[in-house]
Amino acid sequence: MAEELVFYTNPMSRGRIVRWMLEEVGEPYRTEVVDYAAMKDPGYLAINPMGKVPAIVHGGTVVTEAAAICAYLADAFPRAGLAPPPASRERGPYFRWLFFAAGPLEAAVTNRALGFELPPGREKMAGYGSYADVMDTLEGALSGRDYIAGDRFTAADLYVGAHLSWGMMFGTIEKRAAFESYWARLAERPAHRRADEIDDALIPPQGPAS
Template sequence: MAKSSDRLLLYHWAPSRSLTARWMLEEVGRPYDIALVDISKGEQHEPRHLALNPMGKLPVLAHGDVVISETAAICCYLADVFPDADLAPAIDHPLRGPYLKWLFYMPSCFEPAITHKAMGWPDAPRGTLGWGSYDAVVATLERALASSRYILGDRFSAADVIVGAGIRWGLEFKLLPETETFRRYSADLLARPALQRQRSADAALIASQSAPKSTPQSAP
């Protein structure tokens, strides 16, 4: 079992879902290190990465000897291991149930629904799909946020990192309707210093990847 003081190491690439894990690390506010795994070169399928995540995917977080993949699980783990950051309702708090529901809702309903739509796959019977339908998924989220600042009301939590990342991504790629509710929620999250820190760190990382590796020497 890891101690909260153990080293946090994020296996990361930008752009990727790993940006969400890094945002969460910024919300936690503890020092962390980054190990780059270049998914454009397929490094996520090399044996040393497969030993961490047999799915060959990012993000992966190592905390001491604990290794976690799946973005929502990483966020849930960090919120629980660093309770001082106040990013999760305690296990006996009435909001713990809704908190877990939204953490699971995004990867198990939102992601497949939005992927299905993005791919233009034909509709399947509602009862067969775990997410019901794209319209039901979007309407459920919209209703939950319509009269609430965050997904749990006035209280920001790790669930907003997961819900917010999904909504921001859906808006960016025009896979979600630009409703007033989604726009307002997304703008509120964007104002958070932790998200700003992650965005500028990853923008710098992306810029450094596209920059020429060495400066050409001047002609004699």
């Protein structure tokens, strides 16, 4: 009997990344929607002491952090083909860009969105160096190719693409031709469309203006 896969999320969170990943995996899973007010409740803190979503519980294994969840699911369900085989040449680039997005990209974008600028000459103290370095590096990785870590879609594309989508939508990532064409291809994936429909349906309707 397959181990139960439980997904803890909120439709207005980074959980949307994991929802997309779960839809790409194609295995049964159960969703537990966690309201923001309940994320610090003892029951949920026992799953993620950070009091944040997303999280998954697969059998007896708890995984938090969206990038880690994507990497875990790709390896736990290899039939979905969302990670290069361990011995392949694509495995290194796959991990490189998956965690580039989780580290330098997210840090640079978050700091910029919050108005934090590194003092001149102190770029070496930050793992991402500078926002411009991050954008230029990512643009170089995506220019002239369909996928970031080989010749097929992987969890690295899903994670990088989700960050680019949100960033360009909210203006925290500048729109460059390489970013827009890359995201346009990923956005058409059936699993992405399904995931969006599921999460959009879970967003509470807005009441009438008072």
